[in-house]
Amino acid sequence: MSFNTSLRVFTSKSATLSSARIPTAIRAFHTTQRRAVIFQDASKQVFENAIANKEKVVIADFYADWCGPCRLISPTLKKLTEDPNKSGTGKPFDLVLVDTDSGDGQQLAQQYEVRALPTVIAFRDGTPISKFVGALDQQSIKKFLESL
Template identity: 45%
Template sequence: MASLWTARNTLRSAAQCLRKNTRTRSFCTSRFNAAVYSKADKTTYTKVINDSQSRVVLVDFYADWCQPCRIFSPILEKFASEPNTSANGLPVDLVKIDTESDDGHVLAAEHKVTALPTVFVYKDGKPVTQLTGALPEAHLKKFLDSL
């Protein structure tokens, strides 16, 4: 029985030593921490726009049946998810709004969306411009770099 207690105390001491002498490091994979908000509702849209100081937010109005939306969506997601893409040094967030949902339909009507895909661009919480139709990746990059 004594050897069991000795072994247990030895293991406990080793575990305590490891806890004291081990430091945990954490690294951020992106210096911007940009985000993609898929199937966003009105509450999410409002929160992201209101919290978008020193950021660029792309608000993508799309529908699942829209073929140009299916082509353009991965391009937009790339700009929001890759750490090396930015809008003139600012992180790019993407808010995706499905116009077929109830909130999406209301938001599309409020923004007078008449064609899909339509992307509204916000910088520092203020609307900058509106893009309609699927753009080539190079054109979108050039546009974002000009902001």
């Protein structure tokens, strides 16, 4: 068999194979936006790991159970940080709740100079970028989050 004959046989076989119908399944990919992770009563180690996240803006809510305004603001923060489009930079949020009555919470409050409750500090790449102290209404909290 010559080279030309071999090539012709190979070409005709591959043409037959390529023209055969091969069932294909179409696979749909759905992407969802990343949702906020809520770290309840975060320890110092969890807190430091969370604020080091470079893909998200991390909101730290310093609170105490006995603090009335804290009980009002925490559910609002949980609700608003669930929407990944609230950040001005387009980065999604994580929420870290720090109980200032716990041992680690007291240390973190001292480290970040929390003088009144509630105090909310926003972190980007491990660095505090903005904060507010005291209870704000939902619209003001929304504006705060959009400014980040």
